[in-house]
Amino acid sequence: MKKVKVALLGIGTVGGGVWEILHTNREEILKNCGYEIEVEKILVKDVTKKRNTDIPQHLFTSNIEDILNNKEIEMVVEVMGGIEPAKEYILRSIKEGKHIVTANKALLANHGEEIMKTAREEGVKVYYEASVGGGIPxxxxxxxxxxxxxxxxxxxxxxxxxxxxxxxxxxxxxxxxxxxxxxxxxxxxxxxxxxxxxxxxxxxxxxxxxxxxxxxxxxxxxxxxxxxxxxxxxxxxxxxxxxxxxxxxxxxxxxxxxxxxxxxxxxxxxxxxxxxxxxxxxxxxxxxxxxxxxxxxxxGAGDLPTGSAVVGDMMAILKAQGNVAVEVLDNYSVEKIVKPISETEAEYYVRLIVKDKPGVLGKIASLFGESNVSLSSVIQKGEGDPSVSLVFLTHYAKEGNVQEAIKKIIAIEEVVELANLIPVENGQKVKEV
Amino acid sequence: MKKVKVALLGIGTVGGGVWEILHTNREEILKNCGYEIEVEKILVKDVTKKRNTDIPQHLFTSNIEDILNNKEIEMVVEVMGGIEPAKEYILRSIKEGKHIVTANKALLANHGEEIMKTAREEGVKVYYEASVGGGIPxxxxxxxxxxxxxxxxxxxxxxxxxxxxxxxxxxxxxxxxxxxxxxxxxxxxxxxxxxxxxxxxxxxxxxxxxxxxxxxxxxxxxxxxxxxxxxxxxxxxxxxxxxxxxxxxxxxxxxxxxxxxxxxxxxxxxxxxxxxxxxxxxxxxxxxxxxxxxxxxxxGAGDLPTGSAVVGDMMAILKAQGNVAVEVLDNYSVEKIVKPISETEAEYYVRLIVKDKPGVLGKIASLFGESNVSLSSVIQKGEGDPSVSLVFLTHYAKEGNVQEAIKKIIAIEEVVELANLIPVENGQKVKEV
Missing domain, CATH: 3.30.360.10 (Dihydrodipicolinate Reductase; domain 2)
Known part of the structure; x- marks a missing residue:
């Protein structure tokens, strides 16, 4: 396992996100880029300021020279924003042979060419995914x-x-x-x-x-x-x-x-x-x-989305350096099990064809209830016809329970058939199990 | 300028797209990956089949050995589809030390692990962006x-x-x-x-x-x-x-x-x-x-979108090999000019506040016409009030012409002010200039 030391310039919203991702997703990062990333120094204006974080105090410095002169720091992550002193610090870091990851759109839009030219001359990389669209790659x-x-x-x-x-x-x-x-x-x-x-x-x-x-x-x-x-x-x-x-x-x-x-x-x-x-x-x-x-x-913004882009850039630089071929489809360590469809939870759309007789709705609703499936909507169409569509939308339920209920429901005399059963994919109001 | 020789297995929809992109976008590809990509051989079932393309006849072969035994071919692009013989050809190419780009989802879903394991053992790359979502990266x-x-x-x-x-x-x-x-x-x-x-x-x-x-x-x-x-x-x-x-x-x-x-x-x-x-x-x-x-x-499909993903993979393999640092923001050869906003063409939304008097609409429409701005919709609201909103949607027009018309329009006595002028971004029915 290889290790790389990095410095953060700034620890505001984006810097905080980077710190959190480096720690929460340590395992994924190691697996995907082959390096353990260690934050060695964090540049701040005031080291004595009270901060509501778990960051060890000894990482903070207000002196950029502590970072520039530290030969062990191979990468500088600029998340302080603004033109100066960010520009000066980046240019001096490049000249010390340190790679740069930056989220600074104002700096790049105004001085991108000077920074890239210097980086090319010094043979270091400058990556800036986080400068546009936050987490969007x-x-x-x-x-x-x-x-x-x-x-x-x-x-x-x-x-x-x-x-x-x-x-x-x-x-x-x-x-x-x-x-x-x-x-x-x-x-x-x-x-x-x-x-x-x-x-x-x-x-x-x-x-x-x-x-x-x-x-x-x-x-x-x-x-x-x-x-x-x-x-x-x-x-x-x-x-x-x-x-x-x-x-x-x-x-x-x-x-x-x-x-x-x-x-x-x-x-x-x-x-x-x-x-x-x-x-x-x-x-x-x-x-x-x-x-x-x-x-x-x-x-397009926020600590973790923007941090995701910054960390992705850090990993890309490391992979380009170490030529780590992280391949997929057979690169798994822990195996995971696939949940049977009966255990899947979703809301469901259920359409039944029923004979339009009094009491049929009550019978069906009771059978859903017996299988622990609760209903959020019912629509009945074509009143008066001998056979009508009866449509239900369920609350979150296990597919196995829904199937169990339907098996009993289609056995009722008044139910002609199950016309369709379709899961809803909500993506927002996911119930925690 | 470096050159690399590749072979295509198959020249159907996707293969045809790859061929077209390699030729149409030759310049972009060279600039972005540092290599000129040359198709050396194309595997087909029947070399005598009439094909409606500009591909030279001598590139076609029906014998896979012509590709496997050709040491100059460094990369094999599998766009034939199906499980066999695609699987055999890919595995044998890998064993000959050739990199692979494939669009074959059925093959990867069923035999991806065997292919990746073999590639890892032989130290070659297998890229497969085109296998999911066509051109979507x-x-x-x-x-x-x-x-x-x-x-x-x-x-x-x-x-x-x-x-x-x-x-x-x-x-x-x-x-x-x-x-x-x-x-x-x-x-x-x-x-x-x-x-x-x-x-x-x-x-x-x-x-x-x-x-x-x-x-x-x-x-x-x-x-x-x-x-x-x-x-x-x-x-x-x-x-x-x-x-x-x-x-x-x-x-x-x-x-x-x-x-x-x-x-x-x-x-x-x-x-x-x-x-x-x-x-x-x-x-x-x-x-x-x-x-x-x-x-x-x-x-998600189609010759050029899927071909775009295949060509992107070919370039990624070449960049990883040659360690070409293609950087941006200062990596431009030909400079391009920025069009002044007055020359921009769009449809425009124009909202005017006017005094509700007879004839005002006619006067305004004529002034648009004098400046070569034709109108697609007019909406008037608040009839009877002393001042009303008069809204126009124009056809495609030069912003300069629209501005010229508006200058004359706001000089009319009955026009109180220009409330807003907003371009439409259609993205579909773009008029060719």
């Missing part, structure tokens, strides 16, 4: 999987705060200042919301994506940028009437060597996959001349 | 970017044919046999549709995904499997009434070391991102303990 996909494509479009919902605000305005028909205030109170928006609300954050991310997509230099200052503060509930209503939703889109397109780069509120047709990306979710839509249309959807 | 994401996660769920719409059929049944309210027949006539479904319609294809793909997600051996024979042939328009109607759509989902979940593996028609709530995946599109939904919920959406 869009950077990796653009650099690797889509490398055989000419990318024609990259566009998306790249800022969670503004998407949250627009979603609330749409769903609750309240105006921008009211929702912004509420978002600030809940901590979803910053006290100074300019970077999010006026589209700077999305423009930083678009700068990075478009550099990758179209093979161009970073052009932050050429991105056309408008924020969402002028959007009113009236516009949202008209959009709805016309078949659209309003989203803050970041749009990059290339046609015959000419690029479009723009961030602005946009009418998105309701049928488009981007239209149903709500709340603080992010999504990136890519169009390549081979792959066609692709969309990546996920949490 | 889900395998790469699972192996690399999400390596720092404990994966809790992987589920998705993994078969395009059945999703096309269910979408048609939902939208046009026709029954399964009718839509299947139509799909067969159009070539969207096979003459023997069993593999798709009865869920075998989705189960193969779920086997591969779940092995990666949960670190288990391939368990194709333990996947619970039901097809869509029993679904009727009546069930689809009830689903709609209850707030659901019916999708053929492949579902893998892990909870405390116990796995669920099932493929069956499923009620998906309308608000869930999987619910709006229509036609032949595929989507994979992943839940990790750090990253949260992620979704990948794209074309």
């Amino acid at each position: 869009i950077i990796h996909a653009m650099k690797e999987s889509l490398g055989g494509n000419k990318i024609q479009e990259v566009k998306g919902i790249l800022n969670g705060t503004t998407n949250y605000i627009l979603t609330k305005m749409t769903q609750e028909k309240v105006d921008f200042p009211t929702v912004l205030k509420e978002a600030q109170d809940k901590g979803y928006a910053e006290a100074d919301p300019t970077a999010d609300v006026e589209g700077f954050d999305a423009a930083h991310k678009l700068t990075i994506l478009s550099s990758l997509a179209f093979g161009i230099s970073t052009k932050f200052h050429e991105v056309h940028r408008e924020g969402i503060s002028k959007i009113t509930p009236i516009d949202i209503e008209y959009a709805k009437e016309l078949g659209y939703v309003i989203k803050l889109l970041a749009i990059g397109k290339e046609k015959e060597g000419v690029i479009e780069l723009r961030v602005h509120p946009t009418f998105v047709p309701k049928y488009h996959p981007l239209a149903s990306v709500n709340d603080s979710f992010n999504a990136v839509f890519v169009k390549g001349n081979a792959v066609g249309e692709l969309m990546f959807y996920g949490r | 889900i395998i790469h994401a699972m192996k690399e970017s999400l390596g720092g996660n404990k994966i809790q769920e992987v589920k998705g719409i993994l078969n395009g044919t059945t999703n096309y059929i269910l979408t048609k049944m939902t939208q046009e309210k026709v029954d399964f046999p009718t839509v299947l027949k139509e799909a067969q006539d159009k070539g969207y479904a096979e003459a023997d549709p069993t593999a798709d319609v009865e869920g075998f294809d989705a189960a193969h793909k779920l086997t591969i995904l779940s092995s990666l997600a949960f670190g288990i051996s391939t368990k194709f024979h333990e996947v619970h499997r039901e097809g869509i042939s029993k679904i009727t328009p009546i069930d689809i109607e009830y689903a709609k009434e209850l707030g659901y759509v019916i999708k053929l989902l492949a579902i893998g979940k892990e909870k405390e070391g116990v796995i669920e593996l099932r493929v069956h028609p499923t009620f998906v709530p309308k608000y869930h991102p999987l619910a709006s995946v229509n036609d032949s599109f595929n989507a994979v939904f992943v839940k990790g303990n750090a990253v949260g919920e992620l979704m990948f959406y794209g074309r």
